Amino acid sequence: AQSVTQLDSHVSVSEGTPVLLRCNYSSSYSPSLFWYVQHPNKGLQLLLKYTSAATLVKGINGFEAEFKKSETSFHLTKPSAHMSDAAEYFCVVWMDSSYKLIFGSGTRLLVRP
Amino acid sequence: DAGVTQSPTHLIKTRGQQVTLRCSPKSGHDTVSWYQQALGQGPQFIFQYYEEEERQRGNFPDRFSGHQFPNYSSELNVNALLLGDSALYLCASSKIRDGANVLTFGAGSRLTVL
Numbered sequence: 322a323q324s325v326t327q328l329d330s331h332v333s334v335s336e337g338t339p340v341l342l343r344c345n346y347s348s349s350y351s352p353s354l355f356w357y358v359q360h361p362n363k364g365l366q367l368l369l370k371y372t373s374a375a376t377l378v379k380g381i382n383g384f385e386a387e388f389k390k391s392e393t394s395f396h397l398t399k400p401s402a403h404m405s406d407a408a409e410y411f412c413v414v415w416m417d418s419s420y421k422l423i424f425g426s427g428t429r430l431l432v433r434p
Numbered sequence: 435d436a437g438v439t440q441s442p443t444h445l446i447k448t449r450g451q452q453v454t455l456r457c458s459p460k461s462g463h464d465t466v467s468w469y470q471q472a473l474g475q476g477p478q479f480i481f482q483y484y485e486e487e488e489r490q491r492g493n494f495p496d497r498f499s500g501h502q503f504p505n506y507s508s509e510l511n512v513n514a515l516l517l518g519d520s521a522l523y524l525c526a527s528s529k530i531r532d533g534a535n536v537l538t539f540g541a542g543s544r545l546t547v548l
Binding site: 353357362363364365366367370411415417419420421422423424425426427 | 438467469474475476477478479482489490492524526535536537538539540541542
């Protein structure tokens with residue numbers, strides 16, 4: 322069965338410092354992986370998507386993620402945090418067999434001034 | 435270009451009542467999925483509709499039912515509400531020809547059951 326595990330429930334960084342949100346996946350084949358962001362009282366917004374075309378995926382707002390098969394990881398990074406990045410981030414895998422997204426438990430990113 | 439719109443945004447019900455939530459997909463999308471997001475958790479898949487039929491269903495009881503209309507809009511119905519049904523209900527739309535795995539989410543309907 323496919324699943325994702327987000328290793329940190331909360332991450333706190335200072336504005337202007339790098340962001341690292343960690344995600345490990347479990348899949349018997351090359352998965353479709355996503356990162357979504359959810360700001361308070363707003364819907365989920367797609368940050369980026371991996372579908373095996375390239376291992377380094379660039380997304381919106383300066384975020385990127387690297388697919389590492391040997392480590393079964395898909396960590397999300399950003400070189401410099403901005404106050405507006407404070408939100409909940411979800412690592413997500415798509416299950417082809419059942420047409421659904423499986424979400425991780427989420428990581429809340431706090432950005433200190 | 436309007437994205438996914440959901441109504442109502444907030445509602446309060448009491449145990450045993452029934453609720454209907456509505457969703458209009460993004461223009462050009464033909465597939466609608468519903469997810470339940472309990473407080474502090476990631477969304478859980480309820481079901482997906484395509485061509486007015488339930489294409490796939492998650493691990494939710496039969497109290498949860500849905501419908502898709504010819505214009506691709508959708509409804510989620512929950513009968514015999516329980517306290518545990520309190521959650522944010524998210525509708526997402528996609529295009530079947532794109533693999534239906536790039537979803538656009540609405541802002542959600544927050545249901546409180548008292």
